[in-house]
Amino acid sequence: MYAAITLLVFMCLTASTYADHHHPCHAPNMTGFMSLRSMKGDVKAYGAFTYDSMGKKLRFRSNESYPTNTSLGLDLLMFFDEGIFYEIDSKNQSCEKKTLQCTQHPLDIPNDATFMGTINVGSPSIEGEGIKTNVWTGSMPDMKGHYSMSVTMGCLPVCTMYFHESSAFIVSITEVDSEIKDPDLLVVPSCCLAQPLEETPEGTVNSFLNEFM
Template sequence: MKNLTILWRRMYAAVALSVFMCLTATTNADPHHPCHAPNMTGFMSVMSLKGDTKAFGAFTYDSMGKKLRFRSNESHPANTSMGLDLLMLFNDGIFYEIDSRNQSCEKKSLQCTQHPLDIPDDATFKGVKNTGSPSIKGEGLKTNEWAGSMPDMKGCYSMSVTMGCLPVCTMYFHDTYSFMVSITEVEIQIKDPDLLLVPSYCVAQPLEETPEGTVNSFLNEFM
């Protein structure tokens, strides 16, 4: 009986130590490490901070494969809306500007892989923001605010992301331009995987040379 009591005390001490270590690890862990968005399908609008619509259209995003397809809606009422069909392959460091009507495309290299659907790993957490009323159910949205610099583009950015890591809006600032990207009607799935495949008429397309000093990126398409 004495030996059983000693064994029980040792087991209790071991469990207590494990719980203490887990609690300590949870307390010391950084709760604001940049998260990564899931697979998504939705709509994206790009507006200059002067109020001009630069582009509006549907997007499909593969979070694991790091692929993004964005097709602007040319029927959007804003006359300044850009006609774009972009397939970004971030892991491969290339992207395609697609013209499905003429079945042609341009294949280019990516010098910057930053885009508004994912928080950069070096982003700085700025705080939590409540939009609307947090005290009334269904009338508020809590977001994490992130910010950082973009050395390749000589600018900076500010991102609002939900607690579930869904991007809401991102603002980009530069000496000569600034614009905002808003994400709406998001579904956490890839509804049409074929959109992330390189069209057959683009497969054999040669890689275009990048002029010296040019920085190709998803963001540069709107500048």
Template sequence: MLAAVTLFMFVCFTATTNADHHHHPCHTPNITGLMAVMSLKGEVKACGAFTYDSTGKKLRFRSNESHPVNSSIGLDILMFFDEGIFYEIDSKNQSCEKKKLHCTMHPLDIPDDAKFYASMTTGSASIEGEGLKVNVWTGGFTDSKDHYSMSVTMGCLPVSTLYFFEATPFLFSIMEVEMEIKDPDLLVVPSYCHGQPLEETPEGTINSFLHEFI
């Protein structure tokens, strides 16, 4: 697996660029699916189901629930990107923590300032049904030298995103995508979280979807 990821990285950054200044980032529709998070050191960080509301800018991710794996992180998080808050939910104990969201970047949508890098086909372009054409978008973080490479289909469905963090690079793989919100209740704050005060953020801490895995 690690060798495949390394090869993918090599292809992404050595492919013939088809850069077109008329390309603008597309935006993902409402989707549900599965997400796997893996460090490039070979550790599976998390794997679970997600629901993403692209219009309301809401994301629910629950790891190790319907697809248990030997991963290092168990999460149930509900993020409200426009409001700048998120909830860490413990449904078993019916408790939650409400926190401030410092960064809205996540692997399910292309940032507005991303740069088009290239179009390429994974698998085979010459054999019918054996290839998937994707657009690759790249960009960086304003407050660091970290950067990312995001692959999406021609219909703007996310396929994978590589985040090149100085400490540990991460690969987010998106699978079993459906273009609908199958359970809208997952994007509603549970009743036992109502009235929860906003927790103070310790100095030096950055809260974001990505930082849940670092």
């Protein structure tokens, strides 16, 4: 597993075709699965997601039955344009409402990302055995780190690597459908409607990524 992740890191970081005329694309609506792992292969979380690209809304529910004790049990509903998110506990019908200080997430390329090049994963000469991806990179001042993101020609994310001053992890996207299968997942649950906005401790940066660091 570690060798596979190392190879993916190498491929993503060695894209060499630079072009200034490329502009970041924006992913369509999506439903799929997301895996977050440390560069050593430890699972941080794995679960299903629903993403509304126009409304800038994301629901991520990690699978607590995933066969590893390191997977986090999370249910997050994020409203990036509004700058708020909810941590939901459906079992206990409870909820926490918090402010988002950083809206970056692995399903969309930031507007200030830099195009690094195009790479072929697999074999471009054998039909059905390769995929062409664009690689985008950028910094994350709020998190004191940087990222490298690979997306398909249709702007579907494949993997994103995050390098923080104290950690590094990779986000992989699989089984993607370019539609919202269950719109109700992006509606605030009744148990959250009356929740007040919690105060953010000084020095804390709430974001989708910080939930796993």
